[in-house]
Amino acid sequence: MNMGSSEGVGGGVRNANVEIRRLRRSFGAVDALKGVDLTIATGEFVALLGPSGCGKTTLLRCIAGLVTPTGGEILIDGQPITGVPVHKRDLGMVFQSYALFPHMDVGQNIGFGLKMRGVRGAEAGRRVEEALGLVQMAGYERRYPAQLSGGQQQRFALARALVTGPKALLLDEPFGALDAKLRESMQVELRRLQRRLGVTTIFVTHDQQEALSMADRVAVMRAGTIEQCDEPSRIYDEPLTPFVAEFIGQANRFEGRLADGRDGRAVVVIGEREDPLPARNNPACRAGDRIIAMVRPERIRIGERGLEPSAVVRGRIVDKVFVGEKITIYLETSAGTVAAAIANPGRGPGAHFKVGDVIDVTWAADDFVIFPGLPP
């Protein structure tokens, strides 16, 4: 986690922390936000991730002030801002559509926030130049947005949001309109910039790769609540709910029952297997409960098994899908269909598996996560 930096753009330490408490927002009968709690530390980069309709954009817009919450409060540096109008919140925001002012040139666009704060003339010019330098677009002051590409426009939008040294930077799916390669490079650049400036950043996206690669913490949202907010690696390896496990990356999903454990190790009975398989403990599940068990395809190994407690399952290969850097093998097993993703072995071991082969696959018990199951 980053500490607040001592250099904002144009000088002045203004980065703040953001606290959201029990935030609610309804639109008529629809509850877009159902009591959200989240604290973003000064200088932290938090991604709000989730499918459309989960409330992530509504949450962002509540922070910006473009939407009024129906309940709860938002504090910036400990001060509640719920009555503060949008134009006084001192935040920076970047939109998916860039939202540059078409009738102004780049310099006027970027200088707009400064103008609103009474910064003009040479001082403003200097800070605009500095902001342009930050996004590596020096010299574009006199150009007009219509003449520029999407990537360039987004950089200017970023410069415009940062030039006033805002307390926090809000981004609403800013790279959604860019093509894949450009998106990747912009992600890297944004992250670099954010680290350098130490600005508190809240980033909305539906793209889990984007969230995982950029954020200090990812808040996975669904239907108006945050299901889990953690560092990317923990979101990935230790999902708290089935939704998080399935939304992030791939997961094999099984339903079954938690059997009586031996020596404190959880064992589950899934599919049509009679033999239970070892799994990772979850205090929320008690013996006899229905459970959902998940393991990621890339945690499944073919053949060899390690020293740790592992599940071993035999199955027949029913499909083999080549995706470049990895191969996904689908097996029919007594537990159900299992997808195993292995690194493309090239000509190494594993290359010769064909559809119809019967093989053993294993995965570590600690990689086999369980959650309380749904009632019948």
Add this chain to the structure above:
Amino acid sequence: MDVTASADGRIASGSRTEREFPIGLVLGLAPIVLVVAVFFVGPLIVNALESLKTPSGPKGLQQYGRIFGDVYYLMVIGQTLLFGIVVTAICAVVGYPMGYAVARSGRQVKALLILIVVAPLLVNVVVRSFGWMVILGGAGAVNAGLRAIGLPKAELMYNWTGVTIAMVHVLLPFMILSVASTIETLDERLEEAARVLGASSTRVFRDITLPLSMEGVVTGAILVFTLTIGSFVTVLLLGKNATMVLPVLIYQQLTVASDWPFAAAMGVTLLGLVSGLLWAQAALRGALGKARP
């Protein structure tokens, strides 16, 4: 801690946010509503009141009795409606192919065609009617042409023929634009799909394009009809007493006979016809809207 909405003029937009209700914006509406209420509704009300005046003093529907009790006036109303129907029908038939051409032509040709179609609209209706006088009159272009090839003079002015031609000319652009804009929204891939399935061009047109573009024809027709029964300059200049329509009658009653209440009553009648038609259109659209998936 619960939140109350801010009282200042905060602007929100988009369907994901609520809209604010600030005083400033309400004030933005007040002047225009006032002006329309006073100078549009006001005159209509005064008109209605005027139409209730009777020579004997007390208010009554006597004026309307005069209209609907006299065969002559009923005939005028009938003529007006018939005129509207004829002009509308001609515009629909004549204008549709042009509308289709406008919608389906390339960018530059389309721009040119739209210019040609819109140009007459922007020239004064008096001038347009004058132009037709020159063309259709006894010494006009048409007759000059007829004379040159030895045919007898055609009486095209001061009768329904001339008036109809001129009226069609005035209103054709509306029909053409209405049809064109509907056809433009039609996905050409529907037609292409039909062709791939083996339909000939005529069948494609008859079974796909035409039915789907009917909406544009209907919209255009209602527009043309309302404008026709409300128009008076063209008929005034190119017709005469035999080709009397309601608007011209109103004008006459007002200026020649100075019978204000009677003119007012006829105005209300005309307004009633137009409103009735628009209401029927809205009702029809509502019904069709429910019928369509």
Add this chain to the structure above:
Amino acid sequence: MRHLHPALWAYVALLSLFLLAPIIVVIVAGFTAGDFIMFPPSGFSLKWFEKVLRDPDFIRPLWNSLRLGVAATLVSTLLAVPAAIALIRGALPGRRAIETFLLAPLTVPTIILAVGLLFFAARIGLTSSFAALLAGHVVITVPYMLRTVLGVYAGMNREVEEAAQVLGARPWQVTWLVTLPEIRPGVIAGAIFSFLMSFDEVAVALLLTNSDTTTLPVSILSYLVYNYDPAVAAISTIQIAIVVVALVLLERLFGVKNLMFASR
């Protein structure tokens, strides 16, 4: 991409001729050297234009029409722009109803408006002919303005307004610095179209003008009732020229596509 039937093109050409015929005829007739209206005209001369441009009975109405058109357009713009912004931004209950109400004058034949206004002016003691004319023309043009501006504003990317707010602009600043410049081309296009509506208007002018405030269409009309000579053609041509200039401006600013939208 376009192969339309040649028969259709022939039809289009014919119909185009039909549409343009009266205009061409009028323009050509004005250049005749003869004393009567004939088509084809006899000879070429500018004498009728000279006559007309010197005749106060034509020049004053022309001037009146221009003045009235500009005034009506100005008033309509000042009324319609704030209203359009209010309708789209505001959370007013019954927005639809208000919009329908304000667009209602579009559906009423102008003869009825004219008659009603005549009675109305008499009843409230409005003696100024120009004021009554202005009121009538504003009522006629304001729905066009409103519809145009509504269309332009509704089609605008509203996120620029939000961006301005987040950057620190107060609501009035957002309107002044961002919204208005954004919609300006649309407003100007609507204004030009409104001007043309007023410039060409006959019914209201016919009933509400007096000898001082006569507008051009009315003066042409009354001239036609008693005379039938190329002077009418000449002044008509001048009127057409003014309209063409306005049209060219419209096209420059807003493109021909939107003529289709604005004139419906």
